[in-house]
Amino acid sequence: MSAHAEPKIVAFCCHYCAFAAADLAGVLRLKYPPNVHIIRLPCTGKLDALYVLKAFEAGADGVIVAGCLEGSCHFISGNIRAKKRVLAIKNLLPKLGIAPERLEFFNLSSAQGDRFAQIAREMVERVRALGSFHPAEEEDSHDRRGSEAHRRDLTDAGAL
Amino acid sequence: MIVADQKPIEEILQMLEPYKRVLLLGCQSCVAVCMAGGEKEVGLLASAVRLARTSQGRPIEITEGVVKRQCDDEFNDLWRETIEQQEAVLSLACGVGVNKLSERFDLPILPALNTKFFGEVERQGIWTEVCAGCGNCILHMTGGICPIARCAKNLLNGPCGGVRADGTCEVSRNGPRPCAWVLIYERLGKLNQRKNMEQLFAAKDWSSDRHGGPRRRIREDMLL
Numbered sequence: 355m356s357a358h359a360e361p362k363i364v365a366f367c368c369h370y371c372a373f374a375a376a377d378l379a380g381v382l383r384l385k386y387p388p389n390v391h392i393i394r395l396p397c398t399g400k401l402d403a404l405y406v407l408k409a410f411e412a413g414a415d416g417v418i419v420a421g422c423l424e425g426s427c428h429f430i431s432g433n434i435r436a437k438k439r440v441l442a443i444k445n446l447l448p449k450l451g452i453a454p455e456r457l458e459f460f461n462l463s464s465a466q467g468d469r470f471a472q473i474a475r476e477m478v479e480r481v482r483a484l485g486s487f488h489p490a491e492e493e494d495s496h497d498r499r500g501s502e503a504h505r506r507d508l509t510d511a512g513a514l
Numbered sequence: 515m516i517v518a519d520q521k522p523i524e525e526i527l528q529m530l531e532p533y534k535r536v537l538l539l540g541c542q543s544c545v546a547v548c549m550a551g552g553e554k555e556v557g558l559l560a561s562a563v564r565l566a567r568t569s570q571g572r573p574i575e576i577t578e579g580v581v582k583r584q585c586d587d588e589f590n591d592l593w594r595e596t597i598e599q600q601e602a603v604l605s606l607a608c609g610v611g612v613n614k615l616s617e618r619f620d621l622p623i624l625p626a627l628n629t630k631f632f633g634e635v636e637r638q639g640i641w642t643e644v645c646a647g648c649g650n651c652i653l654h655m656t657g658g659i660c661p662i663a664r665c666a667k668n669l670l671n672g673p674c675g676g677v678r679a680d681g682t683c684e685v686s687r688n689g690p691r692p693c694a695w696v697l698i699y700e701r702l703g704k705l706n707q708r709k710n711m712e713q714l715f716a717a718k719d720w721s722s723d724r725h726g727g728p729r730r731r732i733r734e735d736m737l738l
Contacts, residue, residue, distance in 0.1 A: 407561035449523045451569030
């Protein structure tokens with residue numbers, strides 16, 4: 355495995371809370387590492403285990419799933435469902451040789467721009483300590499194929 | 515539908531150990547509905563296997579596909595050329611699909627699923643066994659509730675002493691289940707057919723079940 359200079363983090367954020375919080379962090383000019391690549395989902399309830407695995411396949415070193423605070427989901431229970439799915443994926447990851455700490459679920463409200471910046475910093479530090487998970491993008495055709503499939507899936511999800 | 519469960523990923527990885535080029539072939543019928551072997555599960559398992567093998571430093575080339583019904587050569591033939599280029603096929607169909615592919619193609623066909631039972635969707639995420647495929651239905655007498663499948667002892671003249679005061683069975687697998695004969699009694703009451711309970715069933719003739727070996731159904735009028 356070749357090492358990335360900087361860890362890559364993919365953050366699946368729900369439109370109504372986590373994405374708005376990331377937006378607020380930007381408006382407030384809060385600093386957080388540029389390693390976090392945000393993908394907006396209509397709700398974290400849209401999250402599929404495949405999105406997370408494809409993110410790792412495509413070269414992510416860590417994945418954040420961020421939804422609304424519990425009880426505040428715009429779609430009532432999407433964040434609860436996502437939390438269960440993330441837990442199931444965290445159980446699967448070690449069997450694939452991936453540290454489960456590379457994936458984390460967070461709850462935050464749209465007013466918590468500072469919390470988003472803090473989460474981004476925490477995850478980058480955590481993943482940096484774990485080291486690079488993945489072979490580099492140039493590793494082989496699987497990576498490229500995974501990446502394309504990933505984009506296609508996300509487009510289907512209306513996320514891009 | 516036929517209900518199946520995906521095998522533990524460790525077991526699947528072990529089966530795939532000798533191979534570097536495989537086809538993951540799902541089925542769009544029963545196992546897709548029970549969320550075990552449809553297109554989505556093929557994608558997920560393929561991704562998981564690629565990640566595991568890449569992290570082991572032994573990448574694997576995976577082709578992903580699904581057929582309409584893997585228990586039918588007609589649909590499997592659409593994948594013939596792709597299948598023949600593989601070292602092995604990991605089938606996400608029920609055991610019938612694995613058998614069917616094995617009869618047709620001269621390469622290892624590996625099962626990704628454990629085939630479990632004939633079941634209904636109780637609610638999303640829960641499937642329950644309701645038919646045992648014994649080959650001799652008595653559902654017209656039992657209000658449409660099968661005691662062979664739903665009674666732990668396959669009793670034809672229940673209930674037994676193992677029914678609890680709340681109507682559940684003393685045999686509990688994945689949580690308490692209602693006694694089949696309590697369900698039948700209540701259902702017959704609703705249908706105004708409770709007199710059916712007075713009829714005693716004779717000892718069941720199990721020859722239509724699979725105890726006499728694999729079963730076969732032949733319709734002469736449909737043979738070509």
